Amino acid sequence: MSKILNIIEKGQNLEKSKPRGGENMEYKTIIGLEIHVELNTKTKIFCSCSTKFDKEPNIQCCPVCLGLPGALPVLNKKVVEFGIKTGLALNCVIADESKLDRKNYFYPDLPKGYQISQYDKPICTDGYLEIDSGKCIKKIGIKRIHIEEDAGKTIYSQNGDILLDYNRAGMPLIEIVTKPDLNSSQETYNFLNKFKSILEYIEVSDCKMEEGSLRCDVNINVVNSDKNLKSNIVEIKNLNSFKAVVKAIEFEEKRHIRLLSEGKNTIRETRRWDEKKNETVSMRKKEEVYDYRYFREPDIVMFNIEKSWIESIKKTLPELPHDKKERFIREYKLPEYDAQVIVSSKKLADFFENTVKEVKNSKLVSNWIMTEFLRLLKEFEIDLDNIKFSHEDFVELLKFIENGVVNNNLGKKVLSQMFKTGKSSKEIIKEKNLEQITDRKTIEKIVVNVIRTNQKSVQDYRNGKERALAYIIGQVMKETKGKANPQLVNKIIKELI
Known part of the structure; x- marks a missing residue:
């Protein structure tokens, strides 16, 4: 989340990438998601290498994450804790015991020739997340959540060389697999927004899609029950923005329906989204489960998850977005839409509530955040972490407006200058002689x-x-x-x- 588009993508006024349309009258679209989330741990999943982003290539790796002979993995307990925490936030059943497995496939940036993941005993199963489908509140099933390691990164240079950076190898991931309960790009968009917001609230991931902390695979096909037609499931791999997810779903919907209407069918394959061509492109034939030749990871023992540990993790869960929204409506008398936008980002919700502690007029605070504040974040293409002035400076400006030192129009000019210069409202009002005339x-x-x-x-x-x-x-x-x-x-x- 580096820009306001990402703040309200947690939120969510992403107008240009807002989904269009929904289910076709004849065909029903069936969508399931596989979401990979990089966890906020200090070290990798099986070794003590750092997880810091954007470091010089190949300086954050060791014999374990490079898969060198004789190197033994040791499971990071914090990864399991974050997996359980996510499962609890998504209403999952937490397993009593779990294990790790080897998922075998070849790729240049997979140093061992296999990935340590989970197959038949994931740590979380049978959860759900409720979303607004536009017609009703709809329950989207969570099939499973499992922990695994990430692969390295392949870099294609301009002169045609293929470079490998293993800093990302062994980074801790959770994979969340939904049931095929989503039926449109709009529902998928709503689900991902709410899902991302929950992860940020429970602080298991920073969800920075531009840094690869959250990646999404879409499994999609269409069905026409009246004509007994059904397209083959296609996977769209590694979508790194909600905008790309929406566009890819809408493209595939049309492609599947067109092929079926021509008496053809889709190939069961993996595709990727080509941003320049605005279409999905075939990558490879879809692998089956047996292609991965799963077997239990021999170097890590099966582990038990004590109920007392689950209960202690449950106590650390914060107030989640839906509960916070209901409280904001009840406690601060906010309109439902305002509350929804504000709580969609934990940082924005905290900013609002910290401001209301100082400026008791919650409607004034809400109006300024919903209008000028978010507009200026978007205009300056920054996020809440990168504004030049302090929270105290914003409080001071609202108090000036509330007490009639400046009127609303001048207040807008002052806030704009605060974004530009980082100066306090008091400095700007004095420099530009903007104090309201009340004599x-x-x-x-x-x-x-x-x-x-x-x-x-x-x-x-x-x-x-x-x-x-x-x-x-x-x-x-x-x-x-x-x-x-x-x-x-x-x-x-x-x-x-």
């Missing part, structure tokens, strides 16, 4: 002068034309460069005419 005598002099030079508008107002009053007020505000208190200006004009 009655000063405003009265200006009003008298405006009335004298706009007699036609005065007469129009006396004849019942309300627009004329707005014009006179506008002239006074123009004379004062927007600094006069609008309520006082309105009152004085009415008294004098």
